[in-house]
Amino acid sequence: MREITFEAVKNAVKTNLIKINYNLDDSFVKRLEDARDRESQSVSKSILDDIIENQKIARRGIIPLCQDTGIVVAFVEMGRNIFFDGDIGAAINAGVSAAYEEGYLRKSVVKHPFNRENTKDNTPAVIHTKLTKGEEIKIKLAAKGAGSENMSKVVMLKPSxxxxxxKQLVKDTIFKAGGRPCPPIIVGIGIGGNLEKSALLSKEALLRDLDDQSSDPTIRDLENTLYDEINALGVGAMGVGGDITCMGVKINYYPMHIASLPVAINIQCHANRHDEVIL
Amino acid sequence: MKKLTPPISNETVQSLRVGDKVLLSGTIYTARDQAHMRLVNEENPSFDLNGAVIYYVGPTPARDGEVIGACGPTSSYRMDSLAVPLMERGVKMMIGKGNRGKDFRESMQKNNAVYMIATGGAGALLASKIKKRELLMYEDLGPEAIYKLDVENFPCFVAYDVHGNSLFKGDDNA
Structure with a gap:
């Protein structure tokens, strides 16, 4: 049985959160450059140029990519054969607190829905924990901005x-959101389960690699069709009209009640900040 | 490309058209959700609203020796109803991101004002255009406090002009 310490988890979370807030993933930057080259509308193209230039400046490590450094989301998989003496949630939150202080990141979390008092260290993170096989702790981390999160939704469709x-629901949602979620966006869709399961599926879908395709042929076709149809909406970078509205569509699904078709749509902005740490 | 220096005149507002790229140099003021809620009830704000440019932003903390942290625009629609009384008191230009509501657009035309967008998520790039920062009001709001910013060639685009045109493709009001 391997022992993993509180400090190890805290430090891994801290390092990773600082990294993602300053360094956009290289393969994602490549996709943005391809998108800029394909864009035919001049204002949208100029915005994509700014987005690419912005990540170059952020990479120097002085100023983060975006002022909305997000609320932290963590999906934790705890291997059964590790020994962790403590509260994993507390270790993750200690990492968040250290990252947002030492990394000069904005503290964007408030305690209460109505008095809006800031917690001053960006905690608590939204943490989902599951027990798995093995001798590792795997933590998927995202710094999720509110601009795109606020344009997300869950709708209980009818099976018929x-x-x-x-498709119609997804396209309506994205067209109406326009420039607000900071396109070009990534769209995570959760279908099935129930109300809260669909929302979780949509968030997990956003954390998938953009090259990853669903193993289910119907779902894979839907991912590809929606990708084309969302781009055909013409929303463009920051909503100004253009060919590039979305960089990827990922759909996760789960069995559901005979009477239900829950659909969650979670939107990610172009500051696509997430990563995985394995301890 | 148009170069402008605040305060913004009625004539300047009239001359701007959707899609125009503007480089602003001079003084602009930051305000977002909480600052707007207070500012609308303020009889004597510590800056002149007449011809003023308001930038919807809540930056990250500045490192030692830096003017400001990341400071891209926040979503403007949350300030729609609060922007109306400020336009009635002379605010001429607002910079943010994303679409806004019908009532805001009508008030903008009535009060001869213009709505600009800066590139959302380009917080590091836009920080490089800010040369000086001074706290003006509501220090307790932290990143939401009102700051006076001296900017140089701050890039933005006309998103809604005073003539009723919109730059946006997807829109609640389309």
Whole structure:
């Protein structure tokens, strides 16, 4: 049985959160450069140029990519054969607190829905923990901004709405959101389970690699069709009209009640900050 | 490309058209959700609203020796109803990101004002255009306090002009 300490978890979380707030993933930057080259509208193209230039400046490590350094989301997988003497949530929050202080990141979390008092260290993170096999702790981390999160939603469709109903809902949501979620966006869709399960599926979908395709042929086709149809909406970078509205569509699904078709749409902005740490 | 220096005149507002790229140099003021809620009830704000440019932003903390942290625009729609009384008191230009509501757009045309967008998420790039920062009001709001910013060639685009045109493709009001 391997022992993993509180400090090890805290430090890994801290280092990773600082890294993602200053360094956009290289393969994602490549995708943005391809998108800029393909864009035919001049204002949208100029915005994509700014986004690419911005990540170069952020990479120097002085100023983060975006002023909304997000609320932290953590998906934790705890191997059964590790020994961790303590509260994993507390270790993650200690990492968040250290990262947002030492990394000069904005503290964007308030305690209460109405008095809006800031917690001053960006904790608590939103943490989902699951027990798995093995001798590792795996933590998927995201710094999730509110601009795109606020344009996300869960809708309980009827089973008879089917695939066309899902497509229409997704396209309506993205068209109405316009420039607010900071396109080009990534769209995570959760279908099935129940109300809260669909929302979790949509968040997990956003954390998938953009090259990853669903193993289910129907779902894979829907990911590809929605990618084309969302881009055909013409929303463009920051909503100004253009060919590039989305960089990827990922769909996760789960069994559901015979009477239900829950659909969650979670939107990620172009400051696509997430990573995975394994201890 | 148009170069402008605040305060913004009625004539300047009239001359701007959707899609124009503007480089601002001079003084602009930051305000977002909480600052707007207070500012609308303020009889004597510590800056002149007439011709003023308001930037919707809540920056990250500045490192020692830096003017400011990341400071890209926040979503403007949250300030829609609070922007109306400020336009009635002379605010001429607002910079943010994303679409806004019908009532805001009508008030903008009535009060001869213009709505600009800066590139959302380009917080590091936009920080490089800010030369000086001075706390003006509501220090207790932290990143939401009102700051006076001296900017140089701060890039933005006309998103809604006073003539009723919109730059946006996706829109609640389309």
């Amino acid at each position: 709405d089917g695939i066309e109903g899902v």
